[in-house]
Amino acid sequence: MGKTYTVQFINKSTKTIILPEAMRNKGKIEKIAFGTLFSACQTEYKKDLENRILISKEIVNKIKIRDGINIHLVIHDGTLHLGPLIGIFTAGFTKSSLRPTGGRSLFFSKYLSIQQSLGICAFIFGAHHINWEEGTIDGFIYAKEGFKQVTLPFPDVIYDRLPNRKVEKLQKIKKAKNRLRKSYSIPWYNPGFFNKWDIHKLIINDLSVSSYLPETYINPTTSKMEEMLKKYKSIFLKPANGSLGLGVFQLMYSKEENQYFSRYRDKKSRNRLKKFPSLEHFLKHAFQDRTLSDYLAQQGIKLIRFDKNQLDFRIHTNKDEFGNWKVTALAAKVAGKGSVTTHLNNGGVVKTLEEIYTNEQERNHIMHLLTEAAIKLSVSIDKHVNGFIGEIGFDLGLDQDGKIWMFEANSKPGRSIFSYPKLKKADLYSRKLALLYGRFLAEKAIKEPGRLHE
Template sequence: MKALLAIKCKEDLLEDQIVLPEMLNEYQIDSIAFGTYQIHCVATYNSGHHLWISQKLFDQLLLPYEGKIHVFVHEKTLHLGPLIGIFTAGFTSSILRPIGERSVFFSKLLATERKVGAYMFLFGANHINWEEGTMVGYLFTESGWCKKTLPFPHVVYDRLPNRRTERHRLLSSTRERIQKEYAIPWFNPGFFDKWDIHQKLRIEERIVPYLPETINTVSIQTIEEYLAKHPFVYLKPKNGSLGFGVYKIIYNREDELYYVRYKNEHFVNKLLRFSNLEPLLSHVFKNKELSSYLVQQGIPLLKKDDSFIDFRVHTNKNEKGEWQVSALAAKLSGKGSITTHANSGGIIKTIPEIFEEEQEQKTVIEKLNVASLLISNAIDTHLPGFIGEIGFDFGIDKDNKVWLFEANSKPGRSIFYHPKLRNEDILTRKLSIEYAVYLTEKTIKHPEGVFT
């Protein structure tokens, strides 16, 4: 049983008393739980729609504040939640900006909790008291950021900022311990590996047509073979993000020269010319490992105003644990750039801003929706763990065929800078919390089965 109730603390109740709406009388509740804390209680009932809790129980459960929250009933226990812990790194000593530049994003995310009915807090590996079974969490309230001691959460939402941080021994051991010792679901764990995703998606026949030809062996021979079949190729880092380390190689058959476009370490777009591939690769991989790259077929994309277009699609799981498309936008490449990323001068546009005809807009949206939901379910099937959101980069070629360029487990949010995508921005945050509600209910009812 699940319901949304307003929780209120009442001082004139007996120390172990709670007052529930009459509709819950049949469940014979004798204990109340919040996160990993569970306490005996005496339940009484009235005709209202509030949950009244004694001051002592409110304090013992470490409830952060009054407000609307979901309640779940299982085996005579009333569970309040979800209590969602957002695991990240990079904390500062400032309570005004506890997570540095990312504090603004997290404040928006946590401010969404009351629209759904949840408690959310930020925490890092050093905020855990393993002996007491508590965490010092950062909450965002109407008065700004504050710190409060809380029980271990129902679920953990992984928002580690990058791959290097994720590999840190303390952070990885914290994740393992929370999952193994406390059986707490940890969703969106880990960054995707491009080659691993490509290999797993190739298993699905319906998805193969969306995949550019790709190989994880970078050599003069493989590049030559790809250039013989395709107008250009990309060299991409298997674990790259934001377009860093991507190289576009073009062979001009008339002058028999190879051209390479890329962004250097100073974020300047470069175009270099070579008479053959050997010096090109020597230049490109001067301080890089060939084994960390893959070769991918280049796709001649649709263009607008001399800029090529690709598309970002966000998918999220909802309160039923089902995938839905939550945001869709177009991205135009910056001048001289091989990617559409904002840090390379890329520009965000809505679909109507790219396609003038209404029917064309509908066709593009439908194609991208079908592709993204199909691939979301495939990734979810073939990868371990709980995946709650994915960001896709798609292209559409001159024959209106859709291609998958990349899937991101921790998608960037640059598309939401566009003023007409504000509702999508809110929806993606809201759905992340709704998925946590879904995981919480599953964990409460099937504490062992949720992992199978």
């Protein structure tokens, strides 16, 4: 992951940096940068420094770097870049310094607590923390004593962790985002939420992944739903911009009873199974306060089961420090009794593959199928979607014939599966790669800005 150096301050009246002797052959250094702040500098070298760099306080005050942090170094075109400095952009800040993002504070502390081991400086901030005239941000770092608000430069790269689509559409959020990306040319990764239909349209003609996609239609007519029910026995109706399994209906038709059955979660979060004499009766009941215009109809698939309950798989993929896709987490989700989805908030439970498949040969075969599908899908989505994508969360299914299906791809995957103790290592691995990809982008922007295209 590259060598790191510890920053230490020195009392020198001049703008001086002192580097290990081994760095003398790296070329002449005339400037030092942290994030988007620069300072001219005089460079000296010392034999006994090893993994330390010394910076005079005059430079420190100008570039806003902190004492004692471990950083990665990039030397390019006469400038020593410290960091990189990664800004994690979010919203929902509170007035509490202990929990600046309320219930999500633990989520962010887990990211920020690993930065030093990677030679990265990271912080969280919102649109209202930006000081446009000074070119600084009053962001939150995480140290031994907890969260602390400090003034930092604009970052080298920004990791988008906005909490939901509603916040993403706010004018002040969009303005800040556009200004940082366009006026300051700061690379921004995971820039938006995926729309299920948009993703389907983008990759359906990609032969490397099209076989993973269930038959799907937007704004389905009653005749189209009837046609799909005849063909597949059951269909799913899903909001194109939905998440967490909210608003999902499973619709089935019994030829023997000449009745339609729907499985769904009601407004009181109860799993329900209700029958209807006609499709029109179902639609009147289920869509009385909404329309099908932003809904998808998707073929029903007979999934494999565990303890008589259907299951699917959550796979997290991340780009690593070289920009390559890796599977960082793989877990099974077993549906709760009577649930239309396997989401944990609907009563689903997490299991490891070892708990589902006791036969090692079978387990390895399933792991290979899921891993292959997740990597292929990640590459395809990355190729067809604008912007820098660093992570994707997939919901994949395995049918009773052994075929893999993609139900959903999330650009900002939830991390509820990582509450399962047996996924602790996967949790850490995925967080590390989320930041290391930021380092990859930052270095690319420094060394090859002309080749970095969104």
